[in-house]
Amino acid sequence: MFPWLWFWAPQFHFPWSGDVAQRVEPNTHWFFQGISPTAGHADIEEKAFGVASYGKQLGLITEVLLALAEQADRTAPETAESLAKLKAIASEIEAIKRHEYDQTATELEAQVKALQRQGGPRYAELVERLRPLLAATAPGAAPGG
Structure with a gap:
Protein backbone atom coordinates (compact mmCIF):
# COMPACT_ATOMS: atom_id res chain seq x y z
CA MET A 1 0.00 0.00 0.00
CA PHE A 2 1.20 3.49 -0.71
CA PRO A 3 1.60 5.54 2.49
CA TRP A 4 0.45 8.76 0.85
CA LEU A 5 -2.96 7.23 0.07
CA TRP A 6 -3.83 6.30 3.66
CA PHE A 7 -6.89 8.57 3.72
CA TRP A 8 -8.54 6.44 0.98
CA ALA A 9 -8.11 3.24 2.93
CA PRO A 10 -11.51 2.04 4.14
CA GLN A 11 -12.00 1.22 7.81
CA PHE A 12 -14.34 -1.59 8.75
CA HIS A 13 -15.57 -2.08 12.31
CA PHE A 14 -17.21 -5.40 12.90
CA PRO A 15 -19.03 -6.14 16.15
CA TRP A 16 -16.67 -6.21 19.14
CA SER A 17 -13.89 -4.60 17.13
CA GLY A 18 -12.58 -1.08 16.99
CA ASP A 19 -13.29 1.54 19.63
CA VAL A 20 -15.68 0.07 22.19
CA ALA A 21 -15.58 2.81 24.85
CA GLN A 22 -19.02 3.38 26.29
CA ARG A 23 -20.37 5.99 28.65
CA VAL A 24 -22.56 4.31 31.24
CA GLU A 25 -23.51 7.31 33.36
CA PRO A 26 -27.25 7.85 32.97
CA ASN A 27 -28.15 11.16 31.42
CA THR A 28 -31.63 12.28 32.43
CA HIS A 29 -31.03 15.91 31.56
CA TRP A 30 -32.83 15.41 28.23
CA PHE A 31 -36.17 15.11 30.04
CA PHE A 32 -35.99 18.64 31.36
CA GLN A 33 -34.70 20.06 28.09
CA GLY A 34 -37.99 18.93 26.55
CA ILE A 35 -39.86 21.52 28.60
CA SER A 36 -41.11 24.27 26.34
CA PRO A 37 -39.51 27.66 27.15
CA THR A 38 -43.02 29.13 27.47
CA ALA A 39 -44.01 26.41 29.97
CA GLY A 40 -41.20 26.91 32.45
CA HIS A 41 -37.47 27.14 33.06
CA ALA A 42 -35.84 23.73 32.50
CA ASP A 43 -33.06 24.25 35.07
CA ILE A 44 -35.56 25.27 37.75
CA GLU A 45 -37.79 22.29 36.90
CA GLU A 46 -34.82 19.93 37.19
CA LYS A 47 -33.80 21.34 40.59
CA ALA A 48 -37.40 21.25 41.84
CA PHE A 49 -37.64 17.62 40.70
CA GLY A 50 -34.53 16.93 42.78
CA VAL A 51 -36.39 18.21 45.86
CA ALA A 52 -39.60 16.26 45.21
CA SER A 53 -40.70 14.26 42.18
CA TYR A 54 -43.84 15.24 40.32
CA GLY A 55 -45.62 12.26 41.84
CA LYS A 56 -44.68 13.36 45.36
CA GLN A 57 -45.80 16.92 44.67
CA LEU A 58 -49.12 15.76 43.22
CA GLY A 59 -49.61 13.35 46.10
CA LEU A 60 -49.25 16.13 48.66
CA ILE A 61 -51.58 18.41 46.71
CA THR A 62 -54.14 15.61 46.45
CA GLU A 63 -53.99 14.90 50.19
CA VAL A 64 -54.54 18.57 51.07
CA LEU A 65 -57.31 18.99 48.50
CA LEU A 66 -59.19 15.90 49.68
CA ALA A 67 -58.84 16.98 53.32
CA LEU A 68 -60.20 20.43 52.50
CA ALA A 69 -63.06 18.92 50.50
CA GLU A 70 -63.99 16.70 53.46
CA GLN A 71 -64.09 19.73 55.75
CA ALA A 72 -66.30 21.72 53.40
CA ASP A 73 -69.99 21.72 54.30
CA ARG A 74 -71.08 21.02 50.78
CA THR A 75 -69.63 20.50 47.37
CA ALA A 76 -70.90 22.26 44.28
CA PRO A 77 -72.65 19.88 41.88
CA GLU A 78 -70.17 20.80 39.13
CA THR A 79 -67.21 19.69 41.23
CA ALA A 80 -68.79 16.65 42.91
CA GLU A 81 -68.00 14.40 39.94
CA SER A 82 -64.40 15.63 39.75
CA LEU A 83 -63.99 15.13 43.49
CA ALA A 84 -65.29 11.57 43.20
CA LYS A 85 -62.84 10.90 40.35
CA LEU A 86 -59.96 12.37 42.38
CA LYS A 87 -60.87 10.15 45.33
CA ALA A 88 -60.96 7.10 43.05
CA ILE A 89 -57.57 7.99 41.55
CA ALA A 90 -56.03 8.53 44.98
Whole structure:
Protein backbone atom coordinates (compact mmCIF):
# COMPACT_ATOMS: atom_id res chain seq x y z
CA MET A 1 0.00 0.00 0.00
CA PHE A 2 1.20 3.49 -0.71
CA PRO A 3 1.60 5.54 2.49
CA TRP A 4 0.45 8.76 0.85
CA LEU A 5 -2.96 7.23 0.07
CA TRP A 6 -3.83 6.30 3.66
CA PHE A 7 -6.89 8.57 3.72
CA TRP A 8 -8.54 6.44 0.98
CA ALA A 9 -8.11 3.24 2.93
CA PRO A 10 -11.51 2.04 4.14
CA GLN A 11 -12.00 1.22 7.81
CA PHE A 12 -14.34 -1.59 8.75
CA HIS A 13 -15.57 -2.08 12.31
CA PHE A 14 -17.21 -5.40 12.90
CA PRO A 15 -19.03 -6.14 16.15
CA TRP A 16 -16.67 -6.21 19.14
CA SER A 17 -13.89 -4.60 17.13
CA GLY A 18 -12.58 -1.08 16.99
CA ASP A 19 -13.29 1.54 19.63
CA VAL A 20 -15.68 0.07 22.19
CA ALA A 21 -15.58 2.81 24.85
CA GLN A 22 -19.02 3.38 26.29
CA ARG A 23 -20.37 5.99 28.65
CA VAL A 24 -22.56 4.31 31.24
CA GLU A 25 -23.51 7.31 33.36
CA PRO A 26 -27.25 7.85 32.97
CA ASN A 27 -28.15 11.16 31.42
CA THR A 28 -31.63 12.28 32.43
CA HIS A 29 -31.03 15.91 31.56
CA TRP A 30 -32.83 15.41 28.23
CA PHE A 31 -36.17 15.11 30.04
CA PHE A 32 -35.99 18.64 31.36
CA GLN A 33 -34.70 20.06 28.09
CA GLY A 34 -37.99 18.93 26.55
CA ILE A 35 -39.86 21.52 28.60
CA SER A 36 -41.11 24.27 26.34
CA PRO A 37 -39.51 27.66 27.15
CA THR A 38 -43.02 29.13 27.47
CA ALA A 39 -44.01 26.41 29.97
CA GLY A 40 -41.20 26.91 32.45
CA HIS A 41 -37.47 27.14 33.06
CA ALA A 42 -35.84 23.73 32.50
CA ASP A 43 -33.06 24.25 35.07
CA ILE A 44 -35.56 25.27 37.75
CA GLU A 45 -37.79 22.29 36.90
CA GLU A 46 -34.82 19.93 37.19
CA LYS A 47 -33.80 21.34 40.59
CA ALA A 48 -37.40 21.25 41.84
CA PHE A 49 -37.64 17.62 40.70
CA GLY A 50 -34.53 16.93 42.78
CA VAL A 51 -36.39 18.21 45.86
CA ALA A 52 -39.60 16.26 45.21
CA SER A 53 -40.70 14.26 42.18
CA TYR A 54 -43.84 15.24 40.32
CA GLY A 55 -45.62 12.26 41.84
CA LYS A 56 -44.68 13.36 45.36
CA GLN A 57 -45.80 16.92 44.67
CA LEU A 58 -49.12 15.76 43.22
CA GLY A 59 -49.61 13.35 46.10
CA LEU A 60 -49.25 16.13 48.66
CA ILE A 61 -51.58 18.41 46.71
CA THR A 62 -54.14 15.61 46.45
CA GLU A 63 -53.99 14.90 50.19
CA VAL A 64 -54.54 18.57 51.07
CA LEU A 65 -57.31 18.99 48.50
CA LEU A 66 -59.19 15.90 49.68
CA ALA A 67 -58.84 16.98 53.32
CA LEU A 68 -60.20 20.43 52.50
CA ALA A 69 -63.06 18.92 50.50
CA GLU A 70 -63.99 16.70 53.46
CA GLN A 71 -64.09 19.73 55.75
CA ALA A 72 -66.30 21.72 53.40
CA ASP A 73 -69.99 21.72 54.30
CA ARG A 74 -71.08 21.02 50.78
CA THR A 75 -69.63 20.50 47.37
CA ALA A 76 -70.90 22.26 44.28
CA PRO A 77 -72.65 19.88 41.88
CA GLU A 78 -70.17 20.80 39.13
CA THR A 79 -67.21 19.69 41.23
CA ALA A 80 -68.79 16.65 42.91
CA GLU A 81 -68.00 14.40 39.94
CA SER A 82 -64.40 15.63 39.75
CA LEU A 83 -63.99 15.13 43.49
CA ALA A 84 -65.29 11.57 43.20
CA LYS A 85 -62.84 10.90 40.35
CA LEU A 86 -59.96 12.37 42.38
CA LYS A 87 -60.87 10.15 45.33
CA ALA A 88 -60.96 7.10 43.05
CA ILE A 89 -57.57 7.99 41.55
CA ALA A 90 -56.03 8.53 44.98
CA SER A 91 -57.47 5.22 46.18
CA GLU A 92 -56.12 3.37 43.14
CA ILE A 93 -52.66 4.89 43.61
CA GLU A 94 -52.66 3.85 47.28
CA ALA A 95 -53.58 0.31 46.22
CA ILE A 96 -50.65 0.29 43.78
CA LYS A 97 -48.30 1.50 46.52
CA ARG A 98 -49.56 -1.14 48.97
CA HIS A 99 -49.12 -3.88 46.37
CA GLU A 100 -45.57 -2.77 45.51
CA TYR A 101 -44.54 -2.49 49.18
CA ASP A 102 -46.08 -5.87 49.96
CA GLN A 103 -44.27 -7.43 47.01
CA THR A 104 -40.95 -5.90 48.11
CA ALA A 105 -41.47 -7.15 51.67
CA THR A 106 -42.30 -10.66 50.40
CA GLU A 107 -39.17 -10.73 48.22
CA LEU A 108 -37.02 -9.47 51.08
CA GLU A 109 -38.44 -12.07 53.45
CA ALA A 110 -37.74 -14.83 50.90
CA GLN A 111 -34.14 -13.65 50.50
CA VAL A 112 -33.57 -13.58 54.26
CA LYS A 113 -35.08 -17.09 54.60
CA ALA A 114 -32.78 -18.33 51.81
CA LEU A 115 -29.76 -16.94 53.68
CA GLN A 116 -31.06 -18.48 56.90
CA ARG A 117 -31.24 -21.92 55.26
CA GLN A 118 -27.64 -21.50 54.09
CA GLY A 119 -26.64 -20.48 57.59
CA GLY A 120 -23.02 -19.86 58.40
CA PRO A 121 -21.19 -16.64 59.16
CA ARG A 122 -22.91 -14.67 56.37
CA TYR A 123 -26.31 -15.14 57.95
CA ALA A 124 -25.00 -14.31 61.43
CA GLU A 125 -23.43 -11.14 60.03
CA LEU A 126 -26.71 -10.19 58.35
CA VAL A 127 -28.62 -10.70 61.60
CA GLU A 128 -26.21 -8.40 63.44
CA ARG A 129 -26.49 -5.76 60.72
CA LEU A 130 -30.29 -5.90 60.60
CA ARG A 131 -30.92 -6.04 64.37
CA PRO A 132 -30.41 -2.25 64.96
CA LEU A 133 -32.53 -1.39 61.91
CA LEU A 134 -35.38 -3.61 63.00
CA ALA A 135 -35.20 -2.45 66.62
CA ALA A 136 -35.36 1.20 65.54
CA THR A 137 -38.55 0.61 63.55
CA ALA A 138 -40.27 -1.74 65.96
CA PRO A 139 -43.84 -0.79 66.98
CA GLY A 140 -43.63 1.86 69.63
CA ALA A 141 -40.08 2.91 68.69
CA ALA A 142 -39.35 6.43 67.56
CA PRO A 143 -39.27 6.68 63.74
CA GLY A 144 -35.95 7.34 62.06
CA GLY A 145 -33.88 6.61 64.94
